[in-house]
Amino acid sequence: MSSSSQPGTPGLDDEPRSIRKRRAILEAATTLFLRNGYLGTSMDEIAALARVSKQTVYKAFSDKESLFSEIVISAVNEAADPVHASVLELEDTGDIEADLHAFARQLLGQVMQPRILQLRRLVIGEAGRFPELGRTFYAQGPGRTIAALATVLERLAGRGLLQLDDPLLAAAHFNWLVMSIPLNKAMFLGEDEAPASAELDGWADAGVRAFLAAYGRP
Amino acid sequence: MSSSSQPGTPGLDDEPRSIRKRRAILEAATTLFLRNGYLGTSMDEIAALARVSKQTVYKAFSDKESLFSEIVISAVNEAADPVHASVLELEDTGDIEADLHAFARQLLGQVMQPRILQLRRLVIGEAGRFPELGRTFYAQGPGRTIAALATVLERLAGRGLLQLDDPLLAAAHFNWLVMSIPLNKAMFLGEDEAPASAELDGWADAGVRAFLAAYGRP
Numbered sequence: 001m002s003s004s005s006q007p008g009t010p011g012l013d014d015e016p017r018s019i020r021k022r023r024a025i026l027e028a029a030t031t032l033f034l035r036n037g038y039l040g041t042s043m044d045e046i047a048a049l050a051r052v053s054k055q056t057v058y059k060a061f062s063d064k065e066s067l068f069s070e071i072v073i074s075a076v077n078e079a080a081d082p083v084h085a086s087v088l089e090l091e092d093t094g095d096i097e098a099d100l101h102a103f104a105r106q107l108l109g110q111v112m113q114p115r116i117l118q119l120r121r122l123v124i125g126e127a128g129r130f131p132e133l134g135r136t137f138y139a140q141g142p143g144r145t146i147a148a149l150a151t152v153l154e155r156l157a158g159r160g161l162l163q164l165d166d167p168l169l170a171a172a173h174f175n176w177l178v179m180s181i182p183l184n185k186a187m188f189l190g191e192d193e194a195p196a197s198a199e200l201d202g203w204a205d206a207g208v209r210a211f212l213a214a215y216g217r218p
Numbered sequence: 219m220s221s222s223s224q225p226g227t228p229g230l231d232d233e234p235r236s237i238r239k240r241r242a243i244l245e246a247a248t249t250l251f252l253r254n255g256y257l258g259t260s261m262d263e264i265a266a267l268a269r270v271s272k273q274t275v276y277k278a279f280s281d282k283e284s285l286f287s288e289i290v291i292s293a294v295n296e297a298a299d300p301v302h303a304s305v306l307e308l309e310d311t312g313d314i315e316a317d318l319h320a321f322a323r324q325l326l327g328q329v330m331q332p333r334i335l336q337l338r339r340l341v342i343g344e345a346g347r348f349p350e351l352g353r354t355f356y357a358q359g360p361g362r363t364i365a366a367l368a369t370v371l372e373r374l375a376g377r378g379l380l381q382l383d384d385p386l387l388a389a390a391h392f393n394w395l396v397m398s399i400p401l402n403k404a405m406f407l408g409e410d411e412a413p414a415s416a417e418l419d420g421w422a423d424a425g426v427r428a429f430l431a432a433y434g435r436p
Contacts, residue, residue, distance in 0.1 A: 034346070036257075037255065037257060037343070039254075039255060039257070039258055040257055040258075118346065121342050121343055121345055121346060122343065123406065124339050124342045124343060124405045124406065125255070125339055125340065125342060125343015125344065126343065127339055127405065127406055127407065127408030128252070128336065128339060128408045129408075130408070131407055131408035131409070134405075134406035134407055134408050135406065135407055137406055138402070138403065138406035138407065142402060166424075169424055172398070172399050173395060173424075173425075173428050176394050176395070176398035176399065176402070177391060177394070177395065180390070180394035180398050181390050181394065184356070184360060184394070185356065187342045187345065187352075188341065188342065188345055188352035188353065188355055188356035189345065189349055189352055189353055189356065190345030190346045190347075190348070190349035190352050191349070206384075206387055206391075207391075210391050210432045210433075211432075213431065213432035213433070214428045214429075214431035214432040215428075215431070
């Protein structure tokens, strides 16, 4: 272990600068990808907007696809991490109806953030050319939430709080009942502003009511 | 009525040629838009692939956006028209469960056609820049199906076959329960081949079962 990586030891002098540069590159690239699309953005333009040399960009990211991938993965994880934490808490619920409503509202609020909507559109638009990136978005986003929710729903069914044969199917139905209506509108209408949170809460609540009518205890 | 438009009378000599050219332009444009995106496609390339002059392209379509719009609208209508006809027939159903299953399978089969999936990705990817086109796709596609289905579901509820307070909400839940799972995977995974029809039928059936559990007669 080199001395510079020991806990409590300050890093190399240039480390903070390289982190700052990395962040500037990521911000510039995000701005340009969202404005001009993936194909319409060059590493030269990213370097210029980030005010770094092209060499610096290539030192930090081996190519445009890696840079795009890092942006998408970190944005999706930032939205999905708090949702994932909440899914796990559902298992010990003392009030399944109230807790599913609260969870659905949180889930929808994360998905409908303007930046996440914009990236979702961009990844879908490029999925024919860059299916790997689409797979990553799907796996880290809806795929991860649905898988975790399936485990929890199965345990809630085991406690007699739900009725279901196929936990993964039930979790997917929950996910899309909660988000499909506002999400599909947002995908097509291209609006950058998310609807008011009262409106989103209404869609989340309606989705949970339908889910509980289908999968709740009789 | 001029003689050239009477049934059985051949049209003007140049009419078939202009129709052939128009079709060639639309096919070339569709190929290029799907391959290179909207921004990555020029009217020059469309003319070259269609083997017509650029003037001919501009005579048929005032600009690239009109051409793109015509492609999207005609593809969406081609998929949505038979669905719309089936929705209307649901009203007189003698077996709501069987008929909703058959309708759901048809609906999902239309939506999951490779060409419709590709256009859907393209329109979503461009929705930030061309929101008008996204609005048209939404209105002619899911918006139209959901609105027609809402009217029919309300009448079925009036016949005592369903239980619902909000027909438009119930119709949207039906639509997305049926298609969200395979559609969202297809959007992100960028696969051009639709899943096998047996797999799609399984998703459609699962969606209808959840819908009937939530909105069916107790």
